[in-house]
Amino acid sequence: CTMLCDFMERCFSLHLQLPPYFLLLHCDSKEHCLSHRRTDVLMMTPWFAPIVWEGTYNSEILNEEFRQRNVTVGLTVFAIKKYVVFLQKFLETAEMYFMVGHRVNYYVFTDRPEEVPKVALKDGRNVVVLKVQNYSRWQEISMRRMEMISYFSQKQFINEVNYLVSVDVDMRFNDEVGVEILSNLFGTLHPGFYASRRQSFTYERRSASQACVPRDEGDFYYAGGFFGGTVKEVYKLTKKCHEAIMLDKAKGIEAIWQEESHLNKYFVYHKPTKILSPEYLWDDNIGRPQILKKRRFLAVPKNHAAIRNK
Ligand SMILES: CC(=O)N[C@H]1[C@@H](OP(=O)(O)OP(=O)(O)OC[C@H]2O[C@@H](n3ccc(=O)[nH]c3=O)[C@H](O)[C@@H]2O)O[C@H](CO)[C@H](O)[C@@H]1O
Numbered sequence: 171c172t173m174l175c176d177f178m179e180r181c182f183s184l185h186l187q188l189p190p191y192f193l194l195l196h197c198d199s200k201e202h203c204l205s206h207r208r209t210d211v212l213m214m215t216p217w218f219a220p221i222v223w224e225g226t227y228n229s230e231i232l233n234e235e236f237r238q239r240n241v242t243v244g245l246t247v248f249a250i251k252k253y254v255v256f257l258q259k260f261l262e263t264a265e266m267y268f269m270v271g272h273r274v275n276y277y278v279f280t281d282r283p284e285e286v287p288k289v290a291l292k293d294g295r296n297v298v299v300l301k302v303q304n305y306s307r308w309q310e311i312s313m314r315r316m317e318m319i320s321y322f323s324q325k326q327f328i329n330e331v332n333y334l335v336s337v338d339v340d341m342r343f344n345d346e347v348g349v350e351i352l353s354n355l356f357g358t359l360h361p362g363f364y365a366s367r368r369q370s371f372t373y374e375r376r377s378a379s380q381a382c383v384p385r386d387e388g389d390f391y392y393a394g395g396f397f398g399g400t401v402k403e404v405y406k407l408t409k410k411c412h413e414a415i416m417l418d419k420a421k422g423i424e425a426i427w428q429e430e431s432h433l434n435k436y437f438v439y440h441k442p443t444k445i446l447s448p449e450y451l452w453d454d455n456i457g458r459p460q461i462l463k464k465r466r467f468l469a470v471p472k473n474h475a476a477i478r479n480k
């Protein structure tokens with residue numbers, strides 16, 4: 171690529187005619203545009219939403235843009251019952267890697283406020299503890315996140331932040347997660363399915379469920395553990411998913427992957443404006459493929475028997 175750029179510059183200085191597509195490709199921002207591309211992964215959806223991989227963007231340009239707008243990002247995370255044990259590492263690593271240099275509110279939803287650890291925070295960053303109820307089943311806790319996020323979005327978040335990012339707590343940040351993820355509505359490719367075909371996506375298939383996706387529809391399989399957007403878009407998404415979950419409940423049905431199934435259904439009919447690669451939600455149990463240049467946000471191994479429903 172640098173060879174190509176050098177070649178183009180030489181052509182310009184010699185006043186040589188370039189084929190027209192070279193002119194379209196060339197741009198002189200901080201670095202040459204040609205260096206911000208990947209040929210080994212899909213960089214854009216058929217509806218022109220970027221798919222964010224390391225090597226496809228310039229964080230210097232993006233940081234300037236978002237700093238100028240003085241953007242505040244809300245990171246919502248649930249630590250109900252035993253899951254409070256994940257908060258320390260989650261918050262400590264978020265301070266190192268999440269939206270460095272930007273304003274951040276951590277919204278910690280918990281039934282155990284006294285067990286939220288005190289973590290040293292940089293300027294412009296706050297932890298806001300929101301006391302909420304618990305449920306006996308882990309599936310119910312996971313699903314009710316939709317209800318709680320939608321409720322607090324219109325009640326509080328809309329007045330405090332520009333964007334919301336919603337993630338699992340049994341995770342740690344391991345590399346930069348910055349403003350390159352922000353967009354009106356974004357989802358993340360599930361690490362188990364980014365290379366799979368539609369036929370093997372684990373969408374809900376029972377037509378009785380509101381989360382049902384027909385066999386011939388759907389673009390990607392998105393993870394339940396990382397999505398976001400503007401407060402307005404996240405409100406619409408979480409409200410719709412919660413309503414669908416309640417309709418299912420009234421019929422005595424629970425989607426195969428709980429709210430992840432409903433999220434996937436939502437994204438079929440409300441296309442995300444940006445998609446995050448599995449760099450943003452990885453699990454080392456899957457290995458370390460070549461295409462993965464960064465592992466930004468990693469699953470923390472957990473003993474299900476000791477943690478769930480406790
Ligand atoms: C990485 C990822 O994509 N994870 C998704 C996956 O499961 P996981 O197996 O990762 O689910 P999980 O046990 O992490 O539960 C989801 C989240 O709910 C919260 N929680 C759960 C139980 C509890 O007792 N206390 C508590 O606080 C906590 O924030 C946790 O991270 O599938 C779930 C639905 O089946 C959700 O869609 C998760 O987002």
Ligand SMILES: [Mn+2]
Pocket residue numbers: 338339340395
């Ligand atoms: Mn999890």
